Amino acid sequence: ARDRPTREWHLFDFDIGRPLGKGKFGRVYMVRTKTEPHYILALKCLYKSEIVQSRVEKQIRREIEIQQNLRHPNVLRLYGYFHDEKRIFLMLEFAGKGELYKQLTKHGCFTEKRSARYIDQMADALIYLHSKHVIHRDIKPENLLLGINGELKIGDFGWSVHAPGNRRKTLCGTLDYLPPEMVEGKEHSEKVDYWALGVLTYEFIVGSPPFEDLTGYNATYKRIAKVDLKIPNKVSPEARDLITKLLQYDPEKRLPLTEVRKHPWIMRYKSKSS
Numbered sequence: 001a002r003d004r005p006t007r008e009w010h011l012f013d014f015d016i017g018r019p020l021g022k023g024k025f026g027r028v029y030m031v032r033t034k035t036e037p038h039y040i041l042a043l044k045c046l047y048k049s050e051i052v053q054s055r056v057e058k059q060i061r062r063e064i065e066i067q068q069n070l071r072h073p074n075v076l077r078l079y080g081y082f083h084d085e086k087r088i089f090l091m092l093e094f095a096g097k098g099e100l101y102k103q104l105t106k107h108g109c110f111t112e113k114r115s116a117r118y119i120d121q122m123a124d125a126l127i128y129l130h131s132k133h134v135i136h137r138d139i140k141p142e143n144l145l146l147g148i149n150g151e152l153k154i155g156d157f158g159w160s161v162h163a164p165g166n167r168r169k170t171l172c173g174t175l176d177y178l179p180p181e182m183v184e185g186k187e188h189s190e191k192v193d194y195w196a197l198g199v200l201t202y203e204f205i206v207g208s209p210p211f212e213d214l215t216g217y218n219a220t221y222k223r224i225a226k227v228d229l230k231i232p233n234k235v236s237p238e239a240r241d242l243i244t245k246l247l248q249y250d251p252e253k254r255l256p257l258t259e260v261r262k263h264p265w266i267m268r269y270k271s272k273s274s
């Protein structure tokens with residue numbers, strides 16, 4: 001198809017606003033285009049020196065290609081990018097209600113109604129990403145954002161890959177969301193995102209991830225590999241059922257995302273309006 005003309009962007013096209021947070025590789029600012037129409041964006045600034053050093057240059061180019069073609073209401077848009085001699089700038093959709101984990105920290109945990117609506121939106125976004133052969137691999141509250149109407153947006157893609165992947169994920173981040181097959185360094189598929197959705201469901205309702213073991217890394221490892229799952233009594237039977245169906249050791253036994261969207265716990269809270 002004829003490529004849509006994308007204009008060249010430069011830093012001087014924008015008024016720079018407040019910092020939005022520190023990503024894994026750089027700083028993000030709220031910005032506005034200087035000329036009409038005044039678009040509000042999140043501009044992520046990455047330093048080439050850091051990128052070249054950590055050899056993620058190839059990764060980021062692949063990232064950008066993948067993401068410029070993603071369009072889904074629950075996936076944060078990457079509109080485009082530009083660079084100067086020292087930096088690469090990612091032009092991102094601005095999520096009006098900011099970082100979801102800040103809400104989770106503030107409230108401790110979410111109601112089952114709010115959790116079910118978020119999980120339904122996550123499942124919808126993951127069905128879309130998997131249809132594009134993108135496995136997210138890093139689903140956790142820190143990577144989720146909220147749009148201006150409170151809708152969930154998968155907001156960060158530092159580690160998504162094209163399926164099937166078994167690139168060792170440098171275990172710098174938390175282990176809590178890793179499924180047994182990744183913890184054991186085995187080949188993994190998009191089913192890793194099914195597992196992470198189960199972990200997310202648990203964490204939204206309970207307020208902490210299911211295999212967290214503050215005594216350390218190896219303790220969490222063991223609990224994941226054994227699927228040592230204890231669900232508190234406060235969790236409703238329907239939520240318990242969904243969590244158990246997602247946190248299955250065998251990836252093939254995990255509930256498909258289309259079934260998640262039809263699960264009684266999700267259906268019970270589907271907003272009448274939408």
Ligand SMILES: COc1ccc(C(=O)Nc2ccccc2)cc1NC(=O)CCSc1ncnc(N)c1Br
Nearest residue numbers: 020023025042060076077094095098155156157158
């Ligand atoms: C599509 O979103 C991305 C796509 C790609 C990358 C990225 O860094 N890729 C990458 C960087 C280096 C190496 C390999 C991959 C990051 C993001 N997203 C982000 O960084 C989120 C910034 S925080 C924020 N954003 C909007 N509204 C808010 N209110 C906030 Br707070």
